[in-house]
Amino acid sequence: MDWFLAAVISALTLSVQSLAFQRLQPHYPIKVYMTYAWLGMAVVLALVFLRPADFASIQENIVLLVLAGLSSCGGIYCYNQAIRYQNNLGYIEAVSALRIAGVYGFSIIAFQAPFDGVRLVGVVMITVGVLAVIGTLRPAREEFRLDWLRWALASSTFFAALTVFVRYANNAGVRGEIALVVVVIVAGGMFLAACAWDRTSLRIAGPHIPLVVIAVAFATVGNAALFIALEKTPNLAYATAIDNARMILLYLVGLAAFQERLQRGKAVGIAITFAGVILLS
Numbered sequence: 001m002d003w004f005l006a007a008v009i010s011a012l013t014l015s016v017q018s019l020a021f022q023r024l025q026p027h028y029p030i031k032v033y034m035t036y037a038w039l040g041m042a043v044v045l046a047l048v049f050l051r052p053a054d055f056a057s058i059q060e061n062i063v064l065l066v067l068a069g070l071s072s073c074g075g076i077y078c079y080n081q082a083i084r085y086q087n088n089l090g091y092i093e094a095v096s097a098l099r100i101a102g103v104y105g106f107s108i109i110a111f112q113a114p115f116d117g118v119r120l121v122g123v124v125m126i127t128v129g130v131l132a133v134i135g136t137l138r139p140a141r142e143e144f145r146l147d148w149l150r151w152a153l154a155s156s157t158f159f160a161a162l163t164v165f166v167r168y169a170n171n172a173g174v175r176g177e178i179a180l181v182v183v184v185i186v187a188g189g190m191f192l193a194a195c196a197w198d199r200t201s202l203r204i205a206g207p208h209i210p211l212v213v214i215a216v217a218f219a220t221v222g223n224a225a226l227f228i229a230l231e232k233t234p235n236l237a238y239a240t241a242i243d244n245a246r247m248i249l250l251y252l253v254g255l256a257a258f259q260e261r262l263q264r265g266k267a268v269g270i271a272i273t274f275a276g277v278i279l280l281s
Helices: 003-024 030-049 052-060 062-085 089-096 099-111 117-134 146-171 176-197 206-232 236-244 246-258 264-280
Strands: none
Touching: 003 030, 003 062, 003 206, 003 236, 003 246, 030 062, 030 176, 030 206, 052 062, 052 176, 062 089, 062 146, 062 176, 089 146, 099 117, 099 146, 099 236, 117 236, 117 264, 146 176, 146 206, 146 236, 176 206, 206 236, 236 264
């Protein structure tokens, strides 16, 4: 699977993961459903991908992988906190996508990524589209609020660190799928430890079990595809930009669910983002 197809699959499936998290949040603490999502994902991925030959590369790069796992834990926690204050997930994904600029420059400097003018234009177009959708080109007070924005920005920073640590591990011989196994074990273990620390119940009510299963299933496929894309992409920003194009789907779902009106500027932003995705392909 090439990086572009993997990133597209990631964008579609992680949208469903985010929606499942949003539906679970009113009923359970973040650490409860994230324990199931991340450790459930770890079990599935380990059974499918992990082989005895992989343990040598894991051991050699354990510091990078643990740092990536801690970044994953911080990023997804902040993302879920942002959901508490912003019903439209498209806004949160849009802010999270701002890390694209950072990882683009870092990939060129640290990983000697080749310069590609056409794809750079695609990255810029996606970024502009993101800003248009979130409303930061023409801010609206009711949307541009610090209560969710600070959590979304923190999430973006953690996720940027995650992609960098994982790429260092990839370059040192750890396959993307194997890196993900270790990352979600570390992050899921952190959530489980937090539940044990304050004796939070891990019980899931019967009606919510299908939602947890959906979250695990789509998180597994989406994150596996994302890590494959991050391993193979010429520049981390390319895969990150494609993956974050899921904010279009989430924004449109938010429009339908909360009966917001599609503004002209945001419609233009969506169109620009799609054009940027085409250039990156």
